[in-house]
Amino acid sequence: MSQPPLRRPDASMTLLTQLMDRPLDPGYAAAAARRRADGVPDGRPERSARTLAILVLLGLLLAAAALQTRGQSTTRIAERDRMIAQITSQDAVASGLQRANLALQARIEAERARQLDQQSQGALADRITQLGVLTGAVSVTGPGILLTVNDAPASVPAPGSDPRASAAVDNGRVLDQDLQLVVNGLWASGAEAVSINGQRLTALSAIRSAGQAILVDYRPLAPPYAISAIGDPNQLPATFSDSPGGRNLKYLADNFGIRYNLTTSTRLVLPASAGLDIRQAQPVTPPAAVTAPPVVTSP
Template structure:
């Protein structure tokens, strides 16, 4: 029994068992570790090359289609832009025609004197005559105002820039001083004109203006300029100049020419009836 038990417990020769143990300690059977690493790297490179090749092939196939779609989109944008420009031109032409017809009707009204006055005050007709020229421009460099001054608590970060409310005060001061007609940078003002802001830009009737702002006011030139400078709005403009460096210049002019307002809207009208007709 002892012999049988020894054979069962030691079925493998001690030499073979030692050799197997050394092979396991060296990295086991099969391919050497270095060879397996090289084969794995080669397989990875082959896979990467395959992915790049397939991607390049797909790019070559889809590139012409993408370029064609892009060009078609550009062509559509150009066409729509041209159409919008044409429509805008038509609107401007119709607006000019309506304005010309309105001015012609005012000139041939039964009460021509009253018609001219209405056209002047409404801004429907161009005017010329003596008046004042006021130029308002941003400061060379923005400054920081002190508390209690016109902009002390306004919250504007750039106090050296002319703002919409500054131009509102200038225009209102000129009207109060006796101006009969006013324009800013060639934009005629009417009783319905609005001076607003869009970001840092000043809009007059939704049209952006850029500095310097040239204000033309038709009226009794010398008296108009004196009354404006002595008014609260004139003093406000002086304070902006003194405290924030805003540049201003006021001069009396012998002959100013102001255009008609581009979009005077007729809200009510009556047909002219001849005497003796029903």
Template sequence: MSTPPRTTPRTRRPDESMTLITEVMNHPLDPGYAEAAARRDTRTRRPAGHLAYGLVAVALGTLATVAVISLRAPSPAVVAARDVLVKQITARQAHADQLTRDITDASDTIAALQSQALAERYPGLLKTIEDDSVASGAAAVTGPGLVVTLTDADDAVDTDGTVDADKRVQDSDLQLVVNALWASGAEAISINGQRLTATTAIRSAGSAVLVDFVGLASPYTVDAIGDPDDLHDRFAASTATDQLDVLQESYGIRTTTKTADHLALAGGGASTLYSATPLD
């Protein structure tokens, strides 16, 4: 009978009987807890990344703002060109005003010479011409009447320069007042000194109102010669007054009306005839 081989006896650890205690001492945290702790460490390091992203966003926003401001700011060349244009417009407007005065003076001289020539030989014809000149607006007139003033709303232009067209007096508003005054018995009318004739046009050009191609601005003063009391009562009873009240309530456009004992309206100058021919 063979003898089985001898095996080397296993050496036992001194603390083998305390395996559980040893495991707890060597590995105080469960693997799941260790993994959770590692994730928490990662999250605590993320704010640094967020801060970097925030700084980059602020830098990009600053650069974009600077770029927009630089693009919107006019260059010195543009500013200089605009100043030149403004000076040219001012000079030409002054020249046009002077030409208008010269035309008025020439028309007055022609009218005086015409009256002198006709006074002795054709007094009846002279009276007809004078009456027709008043009716057509060619001759200057004076007398009592009614004054209607229209003014843009106080907030028609914002602080940034934006214009609200609805809160500004428009050509249709002036046409409404003028037509109502004619219907109320006005004998002669002017707007800011511009005499209305049979061929006068009241139109808008952008934010400006043109009367016979002359630009006017608020406030718009409409002078009407006629019987003051009759004009006042008939104009107040017209539909134009109701529409003006709506403009004030809805858009802030103000209207004032008052009678005047004396008004002086300049003549509109001689009319240019295109189709009319003199009577035989």
């Protein structure tokens, strides 16, 4: 009649109990017992050179680990600042190049006009100028309307805040589609040349968005969006208000608080497009025929 061996109530947690009960390296007790058995008197082993060396090593480790962790964050911040500075400087460089490009284009235009004038090819010069106006290759001036579109007041972020921090869908923000509708409405209403924030629109222009920014010809725009359109200032505002683009703008203003303002102007100056570059398209007529003045079929 033997009793079953008593199990410890915490037998299933021996690992944890061992950890809690024996946190000290058993080597210390064993070494002490050995010393006692050998009859060696207890010295002051904590003052030995070995202990000192290990503690110096520990101090080095601690300092290195702390510096490592702090150094990582500072390098990250420095890296980000460097990137922002690079973006800003490259943006300035791109703007400068665009301006230089426009100036050079203007010089080419003037030089070509002079050459054609000398060769008394007046009709060809007129034709080129007219095509340049239509395609946006030359800067134009004339009467027209100035349409300013801006986000709803509430959606303008506080200065210094991260525009991407607000994850909520922002209905009071002008979208690329809205600008597309407005511009299409202006074309449909008889506008002859259109620019947004100084970016001339051509048949090859794209209005699209990347993140929350609206890009025109891959150049980001900042609100408010100033849309200049050259056309009859007496007739264009009314026609535009009746067009789908104008009606959509009114709907956005009534429902989402988007602000817009339409004024007429007697003289607007629209720059030439910077991105007019044909890479693939070829005219159907053989190039030899172009040297002769083309037959101008007036529209």
